Amino acid sequence: MITIGYPVNTHKETLSQGFVLTKRCFKVGELGEYLSCLRSQDRIAGSRLIWDLNIKLYSLFPLFNIMFFIAFGMSIVFCLLILIEMQSNKSKEK
């Protein structure tokens, strides 16, 4: 059986409560785990993860959550635009 997950507690919590792994399928320590994650229904697209990320990024510093998600969205847009540009250059060359 493949165990998936990272330790979710802080060091002090682990000392008092024991070692706890996250149930969310996200870890890619080994190829088997990675493939299992990809096939699993618990893969990274869970809405709970996005919400957790939002909360934790905000706690790092105010507005960091907004900056992260805007930068993430924009990077995908730019990637697509650059890929389209590459394709159009290719067809022009032909």
Add this chain to the structure above:
Amino acid sequence: MTMRTILLIACFYLIFFVAIPPFQSNDEPDHFQYIYYLAQGIYPKIPDVGGLVVFDPSVQTVYDIIEVVSNDYHVPNFKKIQKAVSQNIPFSVSDKTKPLTYQAHHPPLYFTAALLFFLPSYKFTQGLIPTYYATRLISSFFFILSVYIAWLIAKILIKNRKTAQYLVAVFAINPVMLKMGVSINPDIASTAIGLATLWFVLSVLQKKIITKKVVLILIGILSCAVYIKFQNIVYLFFSFIFFCTLGVRIHKPKRFALLGIFVVLIVLIIYSPWLLHSFYHYRTFLPSSFVYTFFCTANLPHVSWFRIPFDTLLELRHSFYHFAGFLGWGEPYPFSQFFFTYALFFMVFIFLGAIYVYKTAKNLEWRYMLLYAICVCLFFLAVSFTYKVNRYSCDVQGRYLLAALFPFILLAWKGLCLIRPEKKESYAKALYVFGVWQYFFILCYVLIPRYYV
């Protein structure tokens, strides 16, 4: 470079800047502490005892607030971080605290430059977290500088602007490059100054004139380099070889060899206060080696002298593993097959590219770039050799070789072009698309799980 590519690099950088929590990167609490001491007008010293127990209590404050996860492989304590942000918890040391930090083995230039951001932020906010993020901006500056200089180098070496742009982007979005670009760490400054040395040499080669001004600027760049990190002393060797080979080319070998010796001597004289300071305090000119004895556990098995050179050479594979996406210092990493494949292909194509560049007489600028990469590697082979001889468990990390990453990418591209020379731009594109995929792969399957899942 096109605006789209610049914006893409900026977005990728911003994601890493925001997503990597405070003090999680290599030795960041110590680097921050070094800057703090400089801000107080104190020059810190290296503790003469090994082990984490001798950490300064001020750093312990940082550990208590942030719970630096790389030391215990757990997630950061976001509740504590939020509390530190909302209560604006300060960072200060008591008067009785001895100004000790292991990172005092680094020369002071990067840390002094960081004061430009540290001091205003510390004065106006006093808070640990805002001051930390403000101090990070010095690395942002060196990241931008590194990418810009890489672009200048690419313009000299590659005629096709699009190809040059793709390869610079591959360098800029490499996970190790981005991580060092957001960390309070002198490695990114070291990368910028290393690439600046290479660019300066290449531009002098193009102009084919060596004036007093050229020599003075080179002395300035090299002096900055050695005051950022001791490893940059390797650029003195690179510059000396540059002068010697240039002298042979223009039939004035003695004159240029003497000029090379003059440049090296002047830089060493400028560097001598730091060397003497180290010798006075630690009885060694190399305080880094002094610190390694504390942190590199001598637990490797004894091997024969015959095997040590091979083990030394093999050690460089670690750097390529890091470039694959191992972010270092207690971080997780992708599955081993990814590492192995990445490192193997990267090294094979770099080797093929290096052979091609060496054999092709018309590629003079490329040959100097190859010489630069070899010089950086030779230094770390020497470091690796000392590790092996002393049976130290330390390895040569990707960040140490970051100054050679861009030349490596260019050489790997050259190696790829040997397959079908007419497809040069397509190979650069392929590397770029792979770089973008690698970025998202490492972000989603290494970085975010490391800190947030």
